[in-house]
Amino acid sequence: xxxxxxxxxxxxxxxxxxxxxxxxxxxxxxxxxxxxxxxxxxxxxxxxxxxxxxxxxxxxxxxxxxxxxxxxxxxxxxxxxxxxxxxxxxxxxxxxxxxxxxxxxxxxxxxxxxxxxxxxxxxxxxxxxxxxxxxxxxxxxxxxxxxxxxxxxxxxxxxxxxxxxxxxxxxxxxxxxxxxxxxxxxxxxxxxxxxxxxxxxxxxxxxxxxxxxxxxxxxxxxxxxxxxxxxxxxxxxxxxxxxxxxxxxxxxxxxxxxxxxxxxxxxxxxxxxxxxxxxxxxxxxxxxxxxxxxxxxxxxxxxxxxxxxxxxxxxxxxxxxxxxxxxxxxxxxxxxxxxxxxxxxxxxx
Amino acid sequence: xxxxxxxxxxxxxxxxxxxxxxxxxxxxxxxxxxxxxxxxxxxxxxxxxxxxxxxxxxxxxxxxxxxxxxxxxxxxxxxxxxxxxxxxxxxxxxxxxxxxxxxxxxxxxxxxxxxxxxxxxxxxxxxxxxxxxxxxxxxxxxxxxxxxxxxxxxxxxxxxxxxxxxxxxxxxxxxxxxxxxxxxxxxxxxxxxxxxxxxxxxxxxxxxxxxxxxxxxxxxxxxxxxxxxxxxxxxxxxxxxxxxxxxxxxxxxxxxxxxxxxxxxxxxxxxxxxxxxxxxxxxxxxxxxxxxxxxxxxxxxxxxxxxxxxxxxxxxxxxxxxxxxxxxxxxxxxxxxxxxxxxxxxxxxxxxxxxxxxxxxxxxxxxxxxxxxxxxxxxxxxxxxxxxxxxxxxxxxxxxxxxxxxxxxxxxxxxxxxxxxxxxxxxxxxxxxxxxxxxxxxxxxxxxxxxxxxxxxxxxxxxxxxxxxxxxxxxxxxxxxxxxxxxxxxxxxxxxxxxxxxxxxxxxxxxxxxxxxxxxxxxx
Numbered sequence: 097x098x099x100x101x102x103x104x105x106x107x108x109x110x111x112x113x114x115x116x117x118x119x120x121x122x123x124x125x126x127x128x129x130x131x132x133x134x135x136x137x138x139x140x141x142x143x144x145x146x147x148x149x150x151x152x153x154x155x156x157x158x159x160x161x162x163x164x165x166x167x168x169x170x171x172x173x174x175x176x177x178x179x180x181x182x183x184x185x186x187x188x189x190x191x192x193x194x195x196x197x198x199x200x201x202x203x204x205x206x207x208x209x210x211x212x213x214x215x216x217x218x219x220x221x222x223x224x225x226x227x228x229x230x231x232x233x234x235x236x237x238x239x240x241x242x243x244x245x246x247x248x249x250x251x252x253x254x255x256x257x258x259x260x261x262x263x264x265x266x267x268x269x270x271x272x273x274x275x276x277x278x279x280x281x282x283x284x285x286x287x288x289x290x291x292x293x294x295x296x297x298x299x300x301x302x303x304x305x306x307x308x309x310x311x312x313x314x315x316x317x318x319x320x321x322x323x324x325x326x327x328x329x330x331x332x333x334x335x336x337x338x339x340x341x342x343x344x345x346x347x348x349x350x351x352x353x354x355x356x357x358x359x360x361x362x363x364x365x366x367x368x369x370x371x372x373x374x375x376x377x378x379x380x381x382x383x384x385x386x387x388x389x390x391x392x393x394x395x396x397x398x399x400x401x402x403x404x405x406x407x408x409x410x411x412x413x414x415x416x417x418x419x420x421x422x423x424x425x426x427x428x429x430x431x432x433x434x435x436x437x438x439x440x441x442x443x444x445x
Numbered sequence: 446x447x448x449x450x451x452x453x454x455x456x457x458x459x460x461x462x463x464x465x466x467x468x469x470x471x472x473x474x475x476x477x478x479x480x481x482x483x484x485x486x487x488x489x490x491x492x493x494x495x496x497x498x499x500x501x502x503x504x505x506x507x508x509x510x511x512x513x514x515x516x517x518x519x520x521x522x523x524x525x526x527x528x529x530x531x532x533x534x535x536x537x538x539x540x541x542x543x544x545x546x547x548x549x550x551x552x553x554x555x556x557x558x559x560x561x562x563x564x565x566x567x568x569x570x571x572x573x574x575x576x577x578x579x580x581x582x583x584x585x586x587x588x589x590x591x592x593x594x595x596x597x598x599x600x601x602x603x604x605x606x607x608x609x610x611x612x613x614x615x616x617x618x619x620x621x622x623x624x625x626x627x628x629x630x631x632x633x634x635x636x637x638x639x640x641x642x643x644x645x646x647x648x649x650x651x652x653x654x655x656x657x658x659x660x661x662x663x664x665x666x667x668x669x670x671x672x673x674x675x676x677x678x679x680x681x682x683x684x685x686x687x688x689x690x691x692x693x694x695x696x697x698x699x700x701x702x703x704x705x706x707x708x709x710x711x712x713x714x715x716x717x718x719x720x721x722x723x724x725x726x727x728x729x730x731x732x733x734x735x736x737x738x739x740x741x742x743x744x745x746x747x748x749x750x751x752x753x754x755x756x757x758x759x760x761x762x763x764x765x766x767x768x769x770x771x772x773x774x775x776x777x778x779x780x781x782x783x784x785x786x787x788x789x790x791x792x793x794x795x796x797x798x799x800x801x802x803x804x805x806x807x808x809x810x811x812x813x814x815x816x817x818x819x820x821x822x823x824x825x826x827x828x829x830x831x832x833x834x835x836x837x838x839x840x841x842x843x844x845x846x847x848x849x850x851x852x853x854x855x856x857x858x859x860x861x862x863x864x865x866x867x868x869x870x871x872x873x874x875x876x877x878x879x880x881x882x883x884x885x886x887x888x889x890x891x892x893x894x895x896x897x898x899x900x901x902x903x904x905x906x907x908x909x910x911x912x913x914x915x916x917x918x919x920x921x922x923x924x925x926x927x928x929x930x931x932x933x934x935x936x937x938x939x940x941x942x943x944x945x946x947x948x949x950x951x952x953x954x955x956x957x958x959x960x961x962x963x964x965x966x967x968x969x
Contacts, residue, residue, distance in 0.1 A: 125844065126843065126844075127841070127842075127843025127844045127846070127847065128843070128846055128847040128850075131843070131846040131847070132843070133492070133626050133627065134492065134493075134565060134566055134626070135492055135493030135494050135566040135864075136861075136888075137493065137566075137569060137570070137864055137870075137874060137887075138493070138565055138566050138569065139569055139884035139887065140850075140881065140884065140887065141884070142565040142568075145565075146565070146626055146627070149627070150627060174627070174628060176627060177485065177649075177650075178649055178650070179486075179627070179628050179629045179633065180629070244682055244686075247682075247683070247686045247690070248686070251686055251689075251690035251692070252686055252689045252690045253690075277690050278690070278691075279690075280690075280692060281683065281686045281687045281690045281692050282479075282676075282678055282683050282686070282687045282692060283651075283676060286674075386679075386680050387680055387682070387683055388683065389676070389677075389678045389679070389680060389683050389687075391650065391651045396650070399650065399679065401843070402679075402812075402841070402842075402843060403843070404843040
């Protein structure tokens, strides 16, 4: 176990090292940070001075070694835009992203398992077909479109009048199809509760929890259909297996077969895919956070690219690499718990 | 309102309304503003940019400011007098205090101008000022190196800072007044001006909160806003959605694609103005031999249909241009019109011996100006009609400017706003013979060079008679037009939108510094 964790720690370091080298190598293509710092009419001589001060004229190796030396002491440089250590900037933006991911994960887990299991147990029921149909649509719609449609319907509101407004039932149907809007369209709101350090939470009051709803639904909209389909497919396969048939023949109640024996085996591949997908969720937070102006790491990263804030870009990429390694490690640990035949150290049981 | 109710109600699409303007119930009026970006710093001398000037007008007051029709309105300076060719005296308003409580006097103005002359961003435009001295507590005297007609234009950039507040050392031994481009300084996190609003809270990239300065000097200001919350929303669609859903009261800019949507909404209003930012194309003569021939340049000028771009591509959100200076500027020549004439263009190409055309490269940004990439595509398509084949590449602005500085393509698109609101600034940066030592023609990617014209511009810059100077500059526009030194496309319009009860019209201007200190929010 310990050996496994130490091995993973080295993986993390290796990943971060490679990311830092690659991002350093491409930094010249990320634009000129000086351009973002000065007004358009600033003469070239001033720019040259600033460029020299920032050490941007040094050769690649000099710049990288300087960075690596500081990075070993956990100093990843100053963000050009925020004028603060990049690690602080990221720590300040991290809670917003984690809370959003947590809300989306909650939606995914609580909805995908029952729906997936139901549509596996009753594959021919109309409800299952509906779920499958909707999930195909869900997978196909890009997340930013989902987000904009949600904003239009639930924040701005839509009024459509396909039915005659002057007749009672027509007006009632129109009212049913139209929305008033009113849900917050951007940001985290002003009533955040301080937890500790840089962590302000949306979870502490109803008023601020409302701000999470639309972003979380948008973010979940990509993964939820995927998981429903995955759980359904795995469950269908498991239900065909011999041990389920034996269990049935033995007379065990169907409920026990479904939820204890079958579900447990269904979850194994789901956990593997899930772990990888949570990493991917980080990528989708970039899109969701941009549309909802959610002040998390994704929005911060996109802004950093716009501003050629190279130290922040590099640190962000390294942090994301770390997150991937950590989630993969956690997945492996959980995998071991669910399926004791898997040994983490690779030795046969 | 409980969460359960909110979620349920919204999900089934039933009625639910958050209070539209929270201000309605209380006496405190809060104006929620969403711009596409927030100010990069609290130090107004750190960067010369639209966002910083907007901040300056909120928290400071200039000596004089522009009115909607390009006149000067006295602010902290009440009166000014040209003593001789190179000397001007300004009388300052009395009885004004800074946010810190310090009184405002002539020494603050002197301190501020000296600091401006040290700022990397401002020192170039303040170069003509030789010295400034305090004559007495409420009079300052400007000396310019040479006769300088634009001193009042410069005075719109002088936002006197609280010299006492910004003097001395911080705990870590740093000078409080230093200007730091990269890294924190005292001035970038602390602020004390004379303006209508104080900064109460700031989270960079998330929001800035302002509260009205209780001792604000301007009793004549109709402004009744007590608090401003400024949120940057860079995503266009979200900014518009935030306004339409009532989450914010005032947004800028309104993206052209959403103009109709905003106009159609009954609860909000849209204000547009013809702007002063010129969008133009530079034809690089050093890279393409054919561009050295004025007939080829003219042919290209005759090929580009500015009206079509403004009407169709920009959906009327632009004013077609045939020169650099917009209306209201000293150099604006009313006789110059866009000259779209394809036959003439073909004939000129034939005369120049390029009937069969040639191939060129072109670069344009794709996220800097309104519809910039589409404009470049339209231009490329238009040029195909005179057999000029264009290899177009569009880039995000962060990558575009290094390419621009390297003059990496034959045809390059740029937009320019004159920092001094004066025509000469256009020529200095865009058409003068490039000279790395003086910085002239820094953005002249056409490498166009006409010493005759430069000489007239230089003379105009010493001419203090405004009418005479205006004539000289108009002559320059005519000469550049005849020579087809560059291809002007249009002046990009400006657009703002607000909830109906926010009376934004009187406080807006083409400089895009809304004077939010004077904005009135109507109450029921």
